[in-house]
Amino acid sequence: MSKSYRDGLPTSPEKFVDQLMRLKRGSIGRREFLGLTGLGVATAVMARELGIMPTPAYAAENLGDRMSIATWPNYHDPATFENFKKDTGVAVEVNVFGSNEEMLAKLQAGASGWSLFVPTNYTISTYKKLAIIEALDMAKLPNFDGSQEDPRFTSEGTIDAVTYAVPKNWGTTGFAVNTKKLTTPMTSWKEFWDTAMAEGDGRAMVHDYQLTTIGNALKYHGFSFNSLKPDELAKAEELLLKVKPHLFAVSSDYQPSMRAGDAWMTMCWTNDGAQLHRDIPEIAYVLGKEGGEIWTDFYAIPKDAPNKPAGYALLNYLMNPQVAVKEHLANGAPSTDARVNKLLPKEVLDNPILYPAADLLTPLEFGAAATLTDPGRAELMARFKSA
Amino acid sequence: MRDNFLRKNLVTALLLAPATLWLVVFLVLPFIAIAVFSVGERAPEGGYQAAFTLAQYANLPARATAFWNTMVLAPAGALACLLVAYPVAYYLALRAPERWRLILLALVVIPFWTSLLMRTYAWMYVLGGRGIPALLAYVGIEDIRLINTPGAVLLGIVYGYLPLMILPIYVSLERLDRRLLEASADLGATPVSTFLGVTLRLSLPGVMTGFSLVMILLLGEYLIPTLLGGGKVFFIGNALVDLFLQSRNWPFGSAIAITLVLVSVVVLIAANRISTRLSGARRVDLM
Numbered sequence: 025m026s027k028s029y030r031d032g033l034p035t036s037p038e039k040f041v042d043q044l045m046r047l048k049r050g051s052i053g054r055r056e057f058l059g060l061t062g063l064g065v066a067t068a069v070m071a072r073e074l075g076i077m078p079t080p081a082y083a084a085e086n087l088g089d090r091m092s093i094a095t096w097p098n099y100h101d102p103a104t105f106e107n108f109k110k111d112t113g114v115a116v117e118v119n120v121f122g123s124n125e126e127m128l129a130k131l132q133a134g135a136s137g138w139s140l141f142v143p144t145n146y147t148i149s150t151y152k153k154l155a156i157i158e159a160l161d162m163a164k165l166p167n168f169d170g171s172q173e174d175p176r177f178t179s180e181g182t183i184d185a186v187t188y189a190v191p192k193n194w195g196t197t198g199f200a201v202n203t204k205k206l207t208t209p210m211t212s213w214k215e216f217w218d219t220a221m222a223e224g225d226g227r228a229m230v231h232d233y234q235l236t237t238i239g240n241a242l243k244y245h246g247f248s249f250n251s252l253k254p255d256e257l258a259k260a261e262e263l264l265l266k267v268k269p270h271l272f273a274v275s276s277d278y279q280p281s282m283r284a285g286d287a288w289m290t291m292c293w294t295n296d297g298a299q300l301h302r303d304i305p306e307i308a309y310v311l312g313k314e315g316g317e318i319w320t321d322f323y324a325i326p327k328d329a330p331n332k333p334a335g336y337a338l339l340n341y342l343m344n345p346q347v348a349v350k351e352h353l354a355n356g357a358p359s360t361d362a363r364v365n366k367l368l369p370k371e372v373l374d375n376p377i378l379y380p381a382a383d384l385l386t387p388l389e390f391g392a393a394a395t396l397t398d399p400g401r402a403e404l405m406a407r408f409k410s411a
Numbered sequence: 412m413r414d415n416f417l418r419k420n421l422v423t424a425l426l427l428a429p430a431t432l433w434l435v436v437f438l439v440l441p442f443i444a445i446a447v448f449s450v451g452e453r454a455p456e457g458g459y460q461a462a463f464t465l466a467q468y469a470n471l472p473a474r475a476t477a478f479w480n481t482m483v484l485a486p487a488g489a490l491a492c493l494l495v496a497y498p499v500a501y502y503l504a505l506r507a508p509e510r511w512r513l514i515l516l517a518l519v520v521i522p523f524w525t526s527l528l529m530r531t532y533a534w535m536y537v538l539g540g541r542g543i544p545a546l547l548a549y550v551g552i553e554d555i556r557l558i559n560t561p562g563a564v565l566l567g568i569v570y571g572y573l574p575l576m577i578l579p580i581y582v583s584l585e586r587l588d589r590r591l592l593e594a595s596a597d598l599g600a601t602p603v604s605t606f607l608g609v610t611l612r613l614s615l616p617g618v619m620t621g622f623s624l625v626m627i628l629l630l631g632e633y634l635i636p637t638l639l640g641g642g643k644v645f646f647i648g649n650a651l652v653d654l655f656l657q658s659r660n661w662p663f664g665s666a667i668a669i670t671l672v673l674v675s676v677v678v679l680i681a682a683n684r685i686s687t688r689l690s691g692a693r694r695v696d697l698m
Contacts, residue, residue: 273641402658
């Protein structure tokens with residue numbers, strides 16, 4: 025992986041502005057500050073070496089000249105959209121979001137203006153129920169090959185044999201530890217929470233996100249990550265309220281604090297874990313042995329998409345393995361597509377942060393749709409944050 | 412005569428039309444929408460579902476902590492701002508050399524041209540581990556944590572809202588009739604009692620204007636506590652953001668928003684009354 029003067033910086037000017045624009049809209053969330061350094065440079069190198077060979081399936085239709093996509097921060101190779109514009113004449117406007125809840129809020133409010141967006145697995149059934157996403161016309165996606173996808177990661181895109189979303193990439197939710205500051209090795213969520221109240225007092229961060237913060241507190245007691253049972257949630261709440269005064273922050277924007285050494289331990293998504301470890305080797309990424317979250321991000325098209333032909337064309341373009349491999353190198357998340365995995369360099373496939381051992385993956389749970397809309401979990405989170 | 416009167420009225424109406432239209436479209440209509448939402452119900456998947464219930468208002472105690480934190484933060488923050496701002500305004504209005512005054516005033520205002528978010532974000536880096544603590548470690552003071560503390564939040568608030576406090580106080584001090592100060596001294600008052608009895612008293616309208624301005628803005632503050640406090644302290648602004656964008660309980664969020672507006676109005680009226688009483692019979696316009 026190439027190194028440049030930018031690699032060690034906490035952020036780059038473009039990303040800083042990008043972060044500010046998101047904060048300005050009032051949300052600090054999930055994929056905030058995701059790919060802070062370096063990978064763009066690596067990707068540019070790869071792009072020159074591999075070249076692009078998309079399948080021109082969009083030649084017949086009038087695609088217009090612009091479309092808009094809603095996605096996560098630093099989740100794409102910017103060259104992808106530039107090349108798409110070169111091939112089709114369609115300029116892609118990229119909107120970045122902080123949480124699935126926020127995306128849903130925008131789509132529920134109507135007139136989002138997006139022709140493609142990137143929801144996470146557990147939200148798709150809700151979008152379908154609310155009839156805000158399109159049943160995909162697979163004939164318009166010849167580059168997608170369902171037989172090459174790992175069904176473990178992709179099943180939630182298809183409901184009653186109708187495909188509403190196709191997978192982008194998958195990942196896990198574990199925690200990152202600065203092993204120079206916290207020297208006792210940790211392997212479980214129990215140790216994460218206990219350490220936060222002991223050696224890591226004042227130095228631990230949890231997400232500002234109900235799914236993972238409540239879910240991983242539930243794992244302390246060995247309950248399901250997705251539990252909605254009042255007695256189990258009560259135990260999780262008890263733990264969260266006990267930990268609260270010891271925390272450094274409740275925020276999903278953890279990369280800057282971990283990099284600056286202010287925080288020593290944080291809940292963490294795959295991509296952030298890989299980037300932190302790459303730049304600061306003493307930061308380790310740990311999957312709790314009790315389990316936790318595994319997730320897949322999908323592409324879907326809103327029913328009220330203003331430019332559906334372009335939405336399909338871009339989606340088909342992104343499903344081309346030659347294009348997708350660059351996307352994976354840019355955002356650092358593992359692929360669900362066997363064709364892409366064949367193209368990925370060995371050091372990526374061998375990275376245990378991206379592709380953990382099977383015994384660590386087995387206990388992980390996909391987020392459940394009910395957690396997204398459950399008022400009980402939302403109120404618990406509010407009580408935790410206001411405690 | 413009558414024609415003239417009508418014409419005058421027409422001109423007045425035309426001149427007021429843009430402002431009225433603006434207020435109706437961007438203030439009255441949204442306010443009505445929020446009021447309607449606030450008596451509705453949360454749809455099962457989130458959002459709004461038509462209903463007529465006061466359940467959202469009955470549920471307000473669920474955010475009691477957020478209201479309480481805000482009611483403490485807003486006056487405390489405004490008071491801290493006042494303590495820093497008054498000496499600055501006093502110096503600018505009464506002590507600074509005439510030719511420097513405009514430049515000094517500009518220096519107070521210029522930082523305000525940059526977005527509050529940018530300036531707060533800059534503090535994150537200044538107070539973070541690579542900022543001041545790194546400098547302190549360099550001179551041998553190790554392991555100081557500044558970011559995500561109540562002190563950092565207070566600093567952010569004072570820094571962010573200072574110009575709003577300085578300017579109204581400056582204006583009221585600048586209009587102060589200097590002869591009153593001389594008269595006070597001639598009649599044997601000490602500088603301290605002149606300050607307390609004349610200067611401070613006559614600048615109270617400005618103080619109350621600044622205080623209410625800062626306090627009302629602080630009632631809706633969520634950015635500074637989130638960025639400099641680590642999101643560990645929950646204010647009513649944070650509760651609103653979460654209710655609209657995360658749990659999507661729009662009716663409950665609307666009920667809180669309406670309550671917040673009512674509280675702000677009460678604060679304004681109270682501040683107006685107090686300053687009218689303190690400064691004698693003089694009317695003070697806060698807005």
